[in-house]
Amino acid sequence: MGCKIEAFQQEQRKRMRSVQDSMDALNGKWKISIISSICCYGKRRFSDILNDVEGISNRMLSKELKELEINQLVKRTVLNTQPITVQYELTEHGNTLQTIISNLSNWGILHRKKIVGK
């Protein structure tokens, strides 16, 4: 009977859907880097992140942060400073990404060695 095979395939489809769900939340050129920046410092201001993430424009940073906020990954706080500054931090949910970030960082080093390095 194909019961086991079907169960396996269903499991596999579920896994693929989950992976896709993750990627949908983390897509875009910069999101992971932005999260990585905020994560490392705990709290981070707009201009700090703009500085951390090499190459990003304020237009993009603004947009990506907004999407991350919608996905409840970062929390935005306006501070009573003059001029106004805005602080971003990871939500509890956003913090659950730490393992992934860490893995991506490690794998990135490995990959660079493999492809670029001799």
Added chain:
Amino acid sequence: MGCKIEAFQQEQRKRMRSVQDSMDALNGKWKISIISSICCYGKRRFSDILNDVEGISNRMLSKELKELEINQLVKRTVLNTQPITVQYELTEHGNTLQTIISNLSNWGILHRKKIVGK
């Protein structure tokens, strides 16, 4: 002295660059899903993957597979069948992505519960 701070910042920059390296290799709408498909079955033909990855077109699949091949993540083998079939499998290097895939799958489930679920 700012030695510790500078060391930390340099460490942080390195981490961000690594994460970005990973994302560069894994960007595109479908790559992770494709890898996930091949990974689970060990070997997988073009049409199988086309079927596994919901919504992808053959044009995109072809393109993404080519990029994955360039990055030495998948290996392509033409089989002597009639008509010709092509088999894809992960390289050793591609297999090092398993941890990330697994984590992304788990996080995807978590995220879906958090955002979509009540």
Added chain:
DNA sequence: CTGAATCCAGATGGATACTG
């Protein structure tokens, strides 16, 4: 079956200037 080629709409993202 496995692609490559073409066409084309819509998304992405940089540069720049502007606002509160």
Added chain:
DNA sequence: CAGTATCCATCTGGATTCAG
């Protein structure tokens, strides 16, 4: 400082057709 608005080139990706 933290965005927003506008303009515009490039990229993305679907649909369809064709080829080996």
